[in-house]
Amino acid sequence: MSDWEQELLTSTDAPAVVVQRTAGSSSQQTTVAAVLDELEATARQLFPTWLPGAEGITTSAGAARAAVRRLAVAHAAATAQSGPFLADLAAAALTGSTAHTRRHHAEVRARGLARVIAASFDRPGCALVLRPPDHLDETATLALAQAAQWLVDHGRLTVWIDSDSPYGIDSRPRATEPPRAEVTPPPIVTPPARPRRESRVSTRRTPSVIGKPHPTSRAEVVLEAALARRAWAAGRAWNHTVRPGPLVNPVRVDLLWKRERCVVEIDGDDHRTPGKFTEDRHRDVMLQLNGYAVLRFTNAQVLDDIDNVLVLLQQFLTNRRRTGKGP
Known part of the structure; x- marks a missing residue:
């Protein structure tokens, strides 16, 4: 992060x-x-x-x-x-x-x-x-x-x-305030340059929003509402970019517990297609080789059996914390 x-x-x-x-x-x-x-x-x-x-x-x-x-x-x-x-x-x-x-x-x-x-x-x-x-x-x-x-x-x-252009775009990260009326707009800044994962997804796809479950994903919204009421779920981050290792391109994950190095993916029906299935397995292997555990649940599991999903997540995170696994 x-x-x-x-x-x-x-x-x-x-x-x-x-x-x-x-x-x-x-x-x-x-x-x-x-x-x-x-x-x-x-x-x-x-x-x-x-x-x-x-x-x-x-x-x-x-x-x-x-x-x-x-x-x-x-x-x-x-x-x-x-x-x-x-x-x-x-x-x-x-x-x-x-x-x-x-x-x-x-x-x-x-x-x-x-x-x-x-x-x-x-x-x-x-x-x-x-x-x-x-x-x-x-x-x-x-x-x-x-x-x-x-x-x-x-x-x-x-x-x-976010660019590696040599033509004068400032590459120094600086904190900025959210824009408000009557406040001078913040400067244009660039986060640190980093490798990009090649995307096969059309640019027409809804862009990712960092920090919260996506409102158009009912499964993400339902899961977050359940996790928000449980103390053991503290430390989570939604829709976040993870770089598995220094030589591995960053990937966007649905839900992350950084300290426990636990990644949770919520899969819709599109993840059943051969191309998406292959891409998911490749991402999982890259994450696992660099110390991350990857737990996958379907939308149906979250929406129809949320209690079981919560039990599995709590059990995994508890074991991870007890054994001290993580960074």
């Missing part, structure tokens, strides 16, 4: 952290537009977490679209947000169409999306970790830095650029 990630996980004022891969465009405007599109995809998948009163609306049939628009306008008025944008975003979450949200000015989109993502995780703000392709040229590096600065200045986001 790096120092900058540890700070985000432990601070009570930490923002919700969204990790995005960028395409490395040579245009600031194109880069900003792509980042906002990915943030919007995240916000749509987090719906209805950020819109109180919309929990029971799951389809766009009948009067559902009009209902969420009314809820969004009322919520925006109570929270000093843009009512038209929030209404369009809520409707887009139901229909999958982005035709109306893109009509709003980029600054309105950036601020609105940052607010709803932060609200989904009950955090005071939203931070972006931008991960560009390796070895950007000077033009693309400048465009990325300018886009990140625009997001800080106009979207009130905290932004980190």
